[in-house]
Amino acid sequence: EKPFHNRDHSDMQSLNSHQAQAVTDKYTAELFLSRYGFIEPVNWEEVQLEDSDASFSGDFLDDLQATIQEGISVAHLRDNQAFISALTEFQRVSGLPVTGVFDEATKVAMNKPRCGVPDKEMGLTNPVVATVPESSGDFDFENSTSTSNNTTTVR
């Protein structure tokens, strides 16, 4: 059992779990940017399924992934502009001050819980910032006597 003490299990602790590697410096930031497609769009659809005929071992994939990421990172360490470009893009879409510098606000944003799907994928125009118009009803509802509230209405 994962230990907990609160009635609602809200303080449940994970057994034998390890903490995700935090983004702490420029190198780990580059790994982050690479993983989520800011340096180069990711081909997310290359799914590799574990199968008896396709015996990609977990270690092999770990090494491969690390090698690819390091390879990309090494190449881009030589090209600082690519890193800065990726960083500014991340800052821009995240609503952060676009400084081009790996600052504290950027570090905090990178360490937030997030979805593992890359933000930039091959073949897609990413990221989507705002392409859909706001609500545009044709009529003026100012005389509505509906008691319906705004989005605070509870389901």
Added chain:
Amino acid sequence: RRKRHLAGLISKTRKKRDLSQTDHMAFSKKVLKWRLIGEGYSSQLTIEDQRYIFRLAFRMWSEVSPLEFVEDTHAPLEDVDIRLGFGTGRHLGCNQKFDGTGQEFAHAWFLGDIHFDDDEHFTAPNVGSGISLLKVAVHEIGHVLGLPHIYRPGSIMQPSYLPQESSFEMNWMDRKAIQQLYGACKGRFDTVFDWIRKEKTPYGEVVIRFNTYFMRDGWYWLYENRNNRTRYGDPVPLQTGWHGIPMDGVDAYVHVWSRKRDAVYFFRGTQFWKYDSENDQVFRQDPEGHRYPRLISEGFPGVPSPIDTAFYDRRDSHIYFFKNNLVSVMASSFPKNIRDVFPPVVNRDHPDGNIDAAYFSYTHNAIFLLKGIRFWQVVGSRDRWQRPFLPRNGLLPHKEVDQHWFDICNVHPTALKL
């Protein structure tokens, strides 16, 4: 050899996907099966809680798109469109290893699999701490359906997790994004009406309020005009909100509202019911001694039944009954052809009968005739004041229902009650 094998696997599963009409990758079918796989249960919530949360998450997408989702626990796994599971580190045959507690909480694949990192502290809805499994599930399902990350405040498709507020719902942008892939919700309605009710303020004043309702088969939606959407959580089974009317649907709703009368009727087949607004149920016997249901031929002599639809016109205090291409009013010179009563403003742009719903809207102060996925607005006094050449009770050129009343979407029948 490995690449060829993987290519084969991908091509097998890729047949489930299709280029939609918008040339985006999307599912080509409208009813999708999902399953929480047995080897992928979370250790943090009961299995029933997990399944309930996923049912709700799928239903939320169903409420804003033409897609329907059904949980399938029996079919072979390869026939299930969307498979969900929890895992840690190296998990579920996936090559994207989870990173432990923190950062990545889940990922999803266009091929239909969603994986949740069970090292994260997932919690049920409305629990203050932890990561809301519902919010994450809705987000990941969005990826499965073809949505990318959207960097807009309030969007469910933002990549970073924001602590859940008291409730979260699909905003306008999320709705339109999914509808760009799968289209808007379309379909005919049985009836549409504004429900009038009287309330007393704390000061004892009586105020008149109304709510707009759309009915289709055995379901209904409350439409929030000021928000351009239906109420969160709709549709609802008819019997939940309208006690005593036929559970599988009605043909018409009529509110006779004049100085002398205030009566609400539901019509179905050859019968009609009178609704007791005070007690929120149909009359078994009204104060006049009439028992319900009654035959339409008894209550409204001369009106053919079953009817297509009906509405009460407060301008002339008459109920207009529609059947095929005729309009009946309990007055001389009726029935008449619908084109004579409601002539087209633009020739050939006319429903020509078999109307689905006739609706007077207090929001728009206008009468609408709905047929299929289209509607025609009846020329009103204001229209004729601006354009005197318009015929009285003329029908303006048609428009699409879903472009005027948004996101009135079905859900799978199994999702009506979660």
